[in-house]
Amino acid sequence: xxxxxxxxxxxxxxxxxxxxxxxxxxxxxxxxxxxxxxxxxxxxxxxxxxxxxxxxxxxxxxxxxxxxxxxxxxxxxxxxxxxxxxxxxxxxxxxxxxxxxxxxxxxxxxxxxxxxxxxxxxxxxxxxxxxxxxxxxxxxxxxxxxxxxxxxxxxxxxxxxxxxxxxxxxxxxxxxxxxxxxxxxxxxxxxxxxxxxxxxxxxxxxxxxxxxxxxxxxxxxxxxxxxxxxxxxxxxxxxxxxxxxxxxxxxxxxxxxxxxxxxxxxxxxxxxxxxxxxxxxxxxxxxxxxxxxxxxxxxxxxxxxxxxx
Amino acid sequence: xxxxxxxxxxxxxxxxxxxxxxxxxxxxxxxxxxxxxxxxxxxxxxxxxxxxxxxxxxxxxxxxxxxxxxxxxxxxxxxxxxxxxxxxxxxxxxxxxxxxxxxxxxxxxxxxxxxxxxxxxxxxxxxxxxxxxxxxxxxxxxxxxxxxxxxxxxxxxxxxxxxxxxxxxxxxxxxxxxxxxxxxxxxxxxxxxxxxxxxxxxxxxxxxxxxxxxxxxxxxxxxxxxxxxxxxxxxxxxxxxxxxxxxxxxxxxxxxxxxxxxxxxxxxxxxxxxxxxxxxxxxxxxxxxxxxxxxxxxxxxxxxxxxxxxxxxxxxxxxxxxxxxxxxxxxxxxxxxxxx
Numbered sequence: 001x002x003x004x005x006x007x008x009x010x011x012x013x014x015x016x017x018x019x020x021x022x023x024x025x026x027x028x029x030x031x032x033x034x035x036x037x038x039x040x041x042x043x044x045x046x047x048x049x050x051x052x053x054x055x056x057x058x059x060x061x062x063x064x065x066x067x068x069x070x071x072x073x074x075x076x077x078x079x080x081x082x083x084x085x086x087x088x089x090x091x092x093x094x095x096x097x098x099x100x101x102x103x104x105x106x107x108x109x110x111x112x113x114x115x116x117x118x119x120x121x122x123x124x125x126x127x128x129x130x131x132x133x134x135x136x137x138x139x140x141x142x143x144x145x146x147x148x149x150x151x152x153x154x155x156x157x158x159x160x161x162x163x164x165x166x167x168x169x170x171x172x173x174x175x176x177x178x179x180x181x182x183x184x185x186x187x188x189x190x191x192x193x194x195x196x197x198x199x200x201x202x203x204x205x206x207x208x209x210x211x212x213x214x215x216x217x218x219x220x221x222x223x224x225x226x227x228x229x230x231x232x233x234x235x236x237x238x239x240x241x242x243x244x245x246x247x248x249x250x251x252x253x254x255x256x257x258x259x260x261x262x263x264x265x266x267x268x269x270x271x272x273x274x275x276x277x278x279x280x281x282x283x284x285x286x287x288x289x290x291x292x293x294x295x296x297x298x299x300x301x302x303x304x305x306x307x308x309x
Numbered sequence: 310x311x312x313x314x315x316x317x318x319x320x321x322x323x324x325x326x327x328x329x330x331x332x333x334x335x336x337x338x339x340x341x342x343x344x345x346x347x348x349x350x351x352x353x354x355x356x357x358x359x360x361x362x363x364x365x366x367x368x369x370x371x372x373x374x375x376x377x378x379x380x381x382x383x384x385x386x387x388x389x390x391x392x393x394x395x396x397x398x399x400x401x402x403x404x405x406x407x408x409x410x411x412x413x414x415x416x417x418x419x420x421x422x423x424x425x426x427x428x429x430x431x432x433x434x435x436x437x438x439x440x441x442x443x444x445x446x447x448x449x450x451x452x453x454x455x456x457x458x459x460x461x462x463x464x465x466x467x468x469x470x471x472x473x474x475x476x477x478x479x480x481x482x483x484x485x486x487x488x489x490x491x492x493x494x495x496x497x498x499x500x501x502x503x504x505x506x507x508x509x510x511x512x513x514x515x516x517x518x519x520x521x522x523x524x525x526x527x528x529x530x531x532x533x534x535x536x537x538x539x540x541x542x543x544x545x546x547x548x549x550x551x552x553x554x555x556x557x558x559x560x561x562x563x564x565x566x567x568x569x570x571x572x573x574x575x576x577x578x579x580x581x582x583x584x585x586x587x588x589x590x591x592x593x594x595x596x597x598x599x600x601x602x603x604x605x606x607x608x609x610x611x612x613x614x615x616x617x618x619x620x621x622x623x624x625x626x627x628x629x630x631x632x633x634x635x636x637x638x639x640x641x642x643x644x645x646x647x648x649x
Contacts, residue, residue, distance in 0.1 A: 015489045019497070026505050136637075140629035142581055144588050145622045148608050156612070239494050246496070246589060262589050265504060277501060280494045288492055 008292070012285050017067075019281045024066055027270045028059060053077065075275035080267050086275035090257065096166055097249065097256035101241045103172060104179035109230070109237075111180070112187025117223055119188070120195030131188065138185035144247035147178035151251060164253040175252045182240045190233055194226035231295045235288045242280055346566070349642040356638020359631035366628060370448040378429070379438035381445035382596045386436055388422060390614055393431040393439075407614070430620055433606060443621055446598035447628070453514050453599070454579040460518035461575055465525025466568060470556055472526065473533025484530070487523050495520030499582065503591045513592050517579045525571050532564045566643035573636035577629050584625055600625045 041049075050056040053076070054065060069076060075086035112135075119131035155163040155174055162171045198204065199222050207217045245258035253259070257276060264272035340348065351357055369376070392407040394417060406415050417427070430439040472483040499516040506512040536542060536559070545555050561568075580600075586592030587601025595602060600621050607618030 011489065015492050018489060019493055023501060026501055029505055136630060136633055140577070140633055141626055142584055144585065145604065145626070148611060148618065152611055239496070242494055243496050243585065247585065250589070265500060266590055273504060277497045280497055284494045285492050
C-alpha cells in the first residue's frame with residue numbers, strides 16, 4: 001500500500017510538472033505581447049512594464065520563477081483586473097464553483113441512483129423504457145442549451161427562481177439543475193447496467209430463496225453491491241462538471257471559476273488561463289487518486305498495484 | 310427373441326439415397342459477422358430509425374449548397390429578425406407573425422418585405438436566412454466531428470496496436486504516457502490548443518481528437534493483448550508473416566466491432582465539444598455557421614425571438630439523441646452479450 005501510494009504520488013507530481021511545462025511554453029508561443037498598443041509607449045515604459053511582470057528575463061529564468069511560484073501557489077499577476085494576483089482572484093471565485101459543483105454532483109448522482117435502480121428492478125417494462133428515454137435525453141441535451149431553457153422558462157416566464165446572479169440559496173437552484181443533467185444521466189445508465197448484472201448473480205437468488213422481501217433484496221444486496229463501482233465514475237463526472245460549469249456559470253452570471261475562465265480566454269489573460277488550467281489539473285489528479293484509494297479500500301478484490309491497468 | 314427375428318424383408322423399405330443428408334443440413338442461411346450484426350440491428354427499431362434520421366441529416370447537409378434557398382452568409386440589413394413564414398400555412402409561429410404585447414403582428418408587413426419573399430425558418434439579427442445557416446452549420450459540425458473521429462481512430466488504433474503487440478518495456482512506457490495524459494482534464498487541452506491556434510475547422514478537430522484518442526488506444530491495446538495469444542496469430546507468425554500484415558489482416562478485422570462501437574460514441578461527443586467550444590467563442594469563428602455559433606447567436610435574442618435558438622438547438626439535440634441511440638443499438642448488434 002505504501003509503495004503504491006509513493007508510486008502514485010510520483011506520477012501525480014510528474015503529471016502536474018508536465019502540464020505546467022507544456023502550459024508555460026504554449027503561452028510563450030503565442031504571438032504578440034501582453035501590451036495591446038506597444039507602439040504608443042516609450043522604450044523605458046515598455047522596459048518598466050516588462051520588469052513588473054518579469055518578462056525582461058531570459059525564458060528559462062521566467063520558467064524557473066514560474067515553477068517556483070506555482071509550488072507556493074503563486075500564479076503571477078492577472079493581466080486584467082488591475083493586476084490582482086491570480087491566486088487571489090481564484091480564491092475569491094472558488095466557493096461559488098465548489099458549492100455548485102458539489103450540489104450538482106449530489107443531486108445528479110442521487111437522482112441517477114434512484115432512476116437507474118427503478119429501471120433495473122422494472123427491467124423491460126414501460127417504466128424501464130421511460131427511464132432510459134429520460135437518461136438518453138439528458139445525455140444528448142448539451143448543458144448550455146438546458147441552462148438557457150431553464151433560465152428562460154423557469155426563471156423568467158414562471159418566475160420561480162432568480163434568473164441570474166449570486167445570492168442566497170435560491171440563486172443556486174437553476175444552475176445546479178443545469179449542471180446535474182449530465183451526472184444524472186451517466187449515473188442512471190451506469191447503475192441500471194450494474195444492477196441488472198448484480199440481480200442475476202447467485203447471492204441474489206439465495207437472498208430470494210431465504211424469503212427476503214423484494215425491497216430487502218434490492219436495498220440490502222442489489223443496490224449496495226451496485227454502488228461500489230460507482231466510485232470509479234467520480235473522476236469522469238468531475239471532468240463533466242468542469243466542462244459544464246464554464247457555460248452554466250456564464251449563463252447564470254455566477255461569480256465562479258468557470259465564468260472567470262471564459263472571461264480570461266476572451267481577454268487573453270494568460271496568467272489566469274494558466275492558473276485555472278493548473279487548478280483544474282490538480283483537482284482532477286487528486287480526485288482520481290482519492291477515488292482509486294477509496295475503491296481499493298471498499299472493494300478488496302481490487303488490488304492496488306502499479307503497472308496494472 | 311427368435312420370433313422377432315422372423316420379420317420378413319418386405320417389412321423394410323429402403324430409404325431414398327439423399328434423404329439422410331437432410332438431417333445434417335443447416336436450415337438458416339449462413340451469415341457473415343457483418344450480416345449477422347445487420348440483422349440484429351434491423352430488429353432494433355429505435356436504433357434503425359435513428360440510423361435513417363442520421364443518414365437523412367447527413368444527405369441534407371451535404372446537399373446544402375444545392376437545396377438551401379439563400380446564401381448562408383448573405384446579410385440583408387433590411388430583413389433582420391424576421392420570424393418564420395411558410396406561404397399558405399396559418400399556424401402562429403410559421404405565418405410570419407410575431408408576438409408583440411399579447412397580440413400577434415405581421416412582421417413581414419412591418420418591415421415592408423415584398424409579398425413574394427419569405428424565409429421558412431426566419432432570419433437572424435443580420436438578416437441571414439436561418440434555414441440556410443442551419444444546413445451550413447450542420448455540415449460544419451458534422452465535418453468537425455468526422456475529422457476529429459478519423460484522427461482519433463488513426464492515432465488511437467495505431468498507438469493501441471503498437472503498445473499491445475510489442476508488449477514489454479514499450480508497452481510499459483506507452484501506458485505510463487497514456488496514464489499521464491488521461492489525468493489531465495480534456496477541457497484543458499482543448500482550450501489551451503485553441504487559445505494558441507485560434508479556432509478553425511482543422512484546429513478544433515485536432516483539439517477534440519487530442520483529448521479523446523486515449524480511450525480508443527486503451528481499448529485497442531486490451532484487445533490486442535487478448536488476440537495476441539490466439540492460435541491463428543501464432544500460426545501466422547510461424548508462417549513468417551510480417552507484423553504489419555498480421556496487424557492489418559488479422560488484428561484489425563477482429564477488432565472491428567470494438568473500433569466501430571467506440572467510433573460511434575466518439576462522434577456525438579465530438580459534436581458536443583464543437584458546439585461547446587463555438588458557444589464559448591473559441592471554436593468556429595463568425596461569420597461561418599456551426600450549430601454552436603448558431604445557438605450562441607440565437608441565445609442573444611431568445612427572449613423575443615425564441616425560434617432563433619430553438620431550431621439549431623433542436624437539430625443539435627436530434628443529432629445527439631440519434632447518434633447515442635444508434636451507438637447503443639450497434640453495440641447490442643455487435644455484442645449480443647451486452648443485452649440481457
